[in-house]
Amino acid sequence: MALRELSSLEKSLGLKKPNKYSTQGDKKVPVLQSNNGPSLTGLVTIATHLVREANRPELLGSTAEQRAVVQQWLEYRVTKLDNCPKEEIKTILQDLNQYLEDKVYMAGDTFTLADTLMYYGIHRIMVDLAVQEKEKHANVSRWFDHVQHYPGVRHHLPLLVVLRNRLYTSGHH
Amino acid sequence: MHFEVLSRNTSTPCSDVARARSPIRQSCAQPFFLSLDLKMAAGTLYTYPENWRAFKAQIAAQYSGAHLKVASTPPAFTFGQTNRTPAFLSNFPLGKVPAFQGDDGFCLFESNAIAHYLSNDALRGSTPQASAQVLQWVSFADSEIIPPASAWVFPTLGIMQYNKQATEQAKEEVKRVLAVLNQHLNTRTFLVGERVSLADITVVCSLLWLYKQVLEPAFREPYPNVTRWFVTCINQPQFKAVLGEVKLCDKMAQFDARKFAEMQPKKDAPPKKEKGSKEGGKQQEKKEKKEKKEDKKASAPAPEEEMDECEAALAAEPKTKDPFAHLPKSTFVLDEFKRKYSNEDTLTVALPHFWEHFDREGFSIWYGEYRFPDELTMTFMSCNLITGMFQRLDKLRKNAFASVILFGSNNDSSISGIWVFRGQDLAFTLCEDWQIDYESYNWRKLDVDSEECKTMVKEYFAWEGEFKHVGKPFNQGKIFK
């Protein structure tokens, strides 16, 4: 999973030659093999490295504050979102929905790596959501739909349908 | 006239040099390929500073990379003057701004058309549906947002009389508009498609005044989706480059009666009566406008124009203080002298008038001499030096008069002049903008009663005489008035 994700990220960053990856341990932690430098371990480390390699520093945040928030969500992605037990999904969605009420992007006012990795990470959850559930978490759905349409991001993942017009609830505010 | 100067600049073969020097801001986006460059719109946008209608075009250009120069300040453009010149009117018959002239001569007025022209396909909407939706929101902004927004905001800026009923009705209409946007943005990040389009640019610019002046936190609370979208938009680098930092309103601005009184034409016109209560905001506005026009006709002489929101925009800017405000009223009416000077004989009418009415308390007379005569080469260049200075001092015209003369011939000339200033100080030091040329001259205050002063005033105003102190023959003169 993480490897396809990294390969999608490479493409979305416009990196020409693909890197070589392997995985480590039961949790299949990705490892970037490198010819000349040390190998790198872990999704966040490697993704951050790729962004730097592509010379897109703004994707890591343009201000100190935005950079910190990007890091926060990258960490959240691997510690909270990945492998989260089923019963926690509800809370995660609720929290995110609230967080995204007044935000278009995960960090700051512009698209960052946090959006890409959160999108990759939450896709498996969104796939399983019923229409009603998606409506209930309108802010998450709206953000998700925006990111999956963001130029060059989606790649390996199927496009999910997010309805614009409510079928069930009549507004959640 | 300024307009002509500018168009000449932009069409000279070495226009890059001209542009680099001209006081015009240029958007920084540079295309990578020349072929692209040729297709991209490029030109000049005429507007008064900080005009939300012009912002639409400027932001669109930021996204598309169109080369847009903005002419909003003298000498390139002076609102109320440049847009009255025959040259301007022949390109833009309404004389309104914003107005756009392409480097290829292509002319456009109406801000939405200009923004459309300066956009790329992504901004205009790249499918028939998307481009129609963009048009939908652009029209929505003009017909649904702007009328109530103006009716509510203008009184808070002191440019329209407050009418409780009209304001309350406008508030309700604004609520309705915000509710529509809020509903739409509940499931959407931007107004059309999943990216910023001309729809977002236009609607954001139309809401600018509302968010800045009156949409305090409690009022906007029911519309979180609108505020989320608005804040995201204004923080995109392309918006920010044009709008700067936009501060959302903390506390709803109220009608400011004093400001309103100050903004009224100085005539002691009776305060406007409260208007018919059953009228809607829009009609109300129209009626106000009409009455305003009639008012002006009635109290004729001040050729002040109807500015509406332009006035609002200017009024909301931190006012540059009038550096002459502290002076007591003077009996010497400079304008009257200028009229005499322009229309009648200098020696027999204008000069006697000058000395008869001159107020030595309220005005002073100065001799200014160019410090670097050795650097003067061709006389036409020296002349440009003088007219350039006059243009830079444009804002001083109301409070000064001067006759500046070029003496001698090519490579052997000098420049000096007689200046009449309001007040006892050299006006240049009163305002930073005026100091550019000041240091290139030696200044000497003349004793109004001295023979020297009388002679100099006579010779410089009349452009004839001995000019004993100069030692070079009169070449040509320029009048600052």
Ligand SMILES: N[C@@H](CCC(=O)N[C@@H](CS)C(=O)NCC(=O)O)C(=O)O
């Ligand atoms: N619908 C026009 C309105 C333009 C307009 O009203 N411009 C005003 C300034 S806000 C103007 O130039 N007035 C000068 C005049 O009427 O002489 C647009 O959007 O461009």
